[in-house]
């Protein structure tokens with residue numbers, strides 16, 4: 001067993017006095033392109049990242065649930081099955097407790113368990129730490145209770161944990177990317193079909209490196225304009241009389257008289273096209289074209305969809321000045337920028353951004369790298 005896994009399993013044994021029965025790794029995801037398209041049946045191109053949530057679990061013979069977590073500020077959750085059903089009535093819940101109650105209630109698990117969680121995934125940075133956590137809990141518990149779910153069901157359940165128990169109206173993009181993630185591949189998400197197909201994405205072979213710049217401006221979906229955007233796009237869809245904006249055409253955009261709804265629809269129509277163009281450009285190794293598509297996507301999210309912030313806009317502009325393809329990623333309103341640069345650009349990117357952020361007196365960003373796309377949710381033990 002590799003050292004990292006061994007240390008984790010030993011830590012569980014020290015805490016609970018016995019070894020875990022099930023260990024899973026659930027990665028985070030970064031969306032390369034295709035944002036704010038999933039809740040209108042559209043396309044996206046996420047990648048599973050090598051930053052993840054680890055879970056080790058063992059069922060208990062009684063009705064107690066004990067969860068130790070080395071993140072979310074060392075949160076610890078201790079509760080009984082009885083408390084789960086009581087708490088589940090008081091939705092929406094928050095924090096680690098919300099995830100634990102949500103998963104237990106949703107799966108109808110009727111025994112207790114000991115659980116250890118560990119994460120290398122920055123929280124609230126647009127890398128889907130919540131979907132990663134939900135899936136880690138769902139996968140380990142369904143494994144232990146011998147109710148293994150197929151991928152499609154797991155994806156739906158993870159979404160329910162967030163939507164129903166935590167009151168966050170997230171779409172299918174995050175759980176789909178995490179479950180379907182595959183090494184060296186990006187995942188072509190078709191949100192309407194609830195499907196994700198791996199497409200080869202060998203940027204490393206072309207001397208490229210993927211960067212995630214956590215701008216350290218945390219955001220929460222619940223507190224952002226996310227819901228407002230969902231509603232606006234539903235209004236546009238109703239006016240056009242189509243099942244979702246995935247089917248909107250350039251002609252439909254002109255039919256909308258409200259400039260706000262027109263801009264939102266324009267973003268979705270063009271972003272869906274950009275996802276397909278990105279796959280084609282990467283396939284033929286046209287990385288300049290990929291950069292251009294990333295910059296275009298950012299402009300569209302900033303101007304037409306209005307989900308960017310001055311920090312995200314400036315970060316993208318500084319990277320663009322260096323010739324690095326970049327865009328905000330995820331829901332926006334803060335969070336991270338994804339960038340595709342050359343593999344020797346780490347130091348240059350970090351020093352330029354540090355200098356610029358210092359000048360602005362902003363909290364310094366954190367620059368993470370993804371040398372290659374990682375595997376999706378998988379069982380370790």
Ligand code: GLA
Nearest residue numbers: 035036170171172173330331
């Ligand atoms: C969040 C949501 C996703 C998706 C993105 C924007 O990450 O959870 O479903 O809507 O925002 O693309």
